[in-house]
Amino acid sequence: MILVTGATGTVGRSLVDRLVAAKVPVRAMTRRPAAAGLPAAVDVVAGDLGDRGSIAAALRGVDRVFLLSTGPDIPTHDANLIREATRADVAHVVKLSSGRTGDDTATDPIPSWHRRGEQALRDSGIPGTILGPLGFMANALHWADSIRNRDSVFAAYGHGRIAVVDEHDIASVAATVLTTDGHDGRTYRLSGPEALTPAEMTAVLADVLGRPLRFLEVEPAAARQAILDHGLSEIMADAIMALRATALESFTSVVHPTVQEVTGVRSTSFREWATRHLADFARV
Template sequence: MILVTGATGTIGSHLVPLLVDSGAEVRVMSRRQGFRADFEDADSLKRAVDGVDTVFLLSAPGKTAEHDLALLDVAQHVRKVVKISAIHTGTPGFELTSSWHLPGEEALRSSGLMWTILRPTTFASNALVWLPQIEAGEPIPSYCGDGTNGVVDPRDIAAVAAKALLTDDHDKQTYTLTGPQLLSTPQQVEILSEVLGTTLTTIDISPDQARVSMLAQGMSPESVDFMLKGFEIVRNGGNAVVTDHVERVLGRPPATFKDWAQDTLNTLAAKS
C-alpha cells in the first residue's frame, strides 16, 4: 500500500495514475476527497498511514516542516518515504525554503526508514499563470530579467517519484530534478509563441513595481519578501542549474519546456 499525500496537486495528479497503472495499491490522502486526513489532525494521520508500506510525502509551502514532522511521527512503522523537497535546500542564501524542507529531510535521514529526497526546480506548469495575459493579448510580466531556470516538467517529477516508490534502486538518494535546458522568462514566452502560432511579448517588472503590485493583490508582506528574494536569486543567476538526475532515474532525457507546452496547451484546448 502506497500513501500519496498532495494527491490532487500538480505532481500527485500525474503520480497517482502511474502508480495505479503499475498495479500498486494506492491510498490517496486529501482534505476534500479520497482518504480524508489533515496534517494537523494526528488521529486522522494515524488512520491514513495504517497498513501503509510506503509514503509519498508532499507538504504545502509555509507549514512544510510542521506537516512533514507530523506525518513522520506517526509513520515509524512504514518501510519507505519519498519526500518532495526543493532545489538548493540547505544552501546559504536559501534560508526560507530550507526552513521549510530541511527539518523533514534531516528527520527522514535519521529515521531508520528507507528514503528518497527529490528536489525539483521551477515547474514548467508555473507558466499557466500567464494564461490571462495570453488570452488578453497583453505582455507577460518578467520578474527575473534574463535570469534562467532549468525548468522541469511536473510529469517527470512524478515519473521519478514513481520509480523511487516502486523500486529500491533509489533508496538513500537525493536528486535535484531539472529539465534539459536553462530558460529565461522571455525564452519561455518565445517557445509559447511558437507553440501557439502567435506573437507573445514580455515586459520587465522591477522589484519595486513587483512589490507594489503584489501588495495590491492582497499578498502578505512576508510572502512578497519571499517572492522578491526568489526573483533576485534567479535574476542574478543563482538558479541556473541543470542536472542529469531525471535521465539517470528514467533512462531517458527529461522533457523540454516545449514538450510540456505542446501537450498541456493541446489538452486545455480540447477541454475548452
C-alpha cells in the same frame, strides 16, 4: 499500499495517475475527499498534515509514502507525517523538497523550510529519498491569463535562468523511486534539459502558439503585489519573491541528468511541455 499526500496537486495528481496505471495500490490523502476527482481505483481518505490523528489513520496498512507539504507549515507538517510514519513502521518515505536545499547560500524561506523537513526524515531513521526539483514548468501557467487576454508575459528578474522541470517528470521519478529498490538515502536534484529566462520561455510559447507575445519585465514590488492579488499571504508572497530573486544565481541554471538516470527517459523540454498545454494559453 502507497500513501500519496498532495494527491490533488500538480505533482501528486500526476504521480497518482502513474501508480494507478502501473496497478500499484494507492491511497490518497486530501482535506476535501468529495472534491478530489481522483480515479476510482484510488482509496481516497480525508486527512490534514496538521492533524496527526488523521495521518495515523491514513497510514494504516501503508508501507511507502510520498510526502508533499507546502508553505510555512512544511517543517511542522513534515515532522507530523514522519513521526506517525515511524510509529506505523513505514518502509520508505519519498519527500518532495526544493532543488535549492543543496545550495548553502540559499537562506530564503522555501529551501529553509524544506531543509528542516529533510533533516526530520534523516533523523527518523526511516529509509528515505529526497526529490529536489528546480522551478516547475507549470509555473508558466501563472502567465495564462495575460497571454490569453493581452498577448503578454509580465515577470520580475528577467535575466534569471532556471532549468525548469516538467511536473510529469518529477512524478515519473517519484513513481520509480516508490516502486523500485536502490534509492534509500539518495537525494535527486531534478531539472529539465535547459536553463531558460522568462523571455526565452515567452518566445517558445509564442512559437508554439503561432502568435507574437511580448515579454515585459516588471519591478519586484509589482510582482509581489500580483501574488497578493492572487490571494496568497504576505509570508508566501515574500517567500516566492525571495525564491524568484535566486533565478539570478547560477545554482538554478544547472542542468541535472537525474530524470533520465532514474527513469530511463530523457527529461521533457519546455517546448514539449508548452505543446501539451496549448489549450491553457489559447485565446478564448
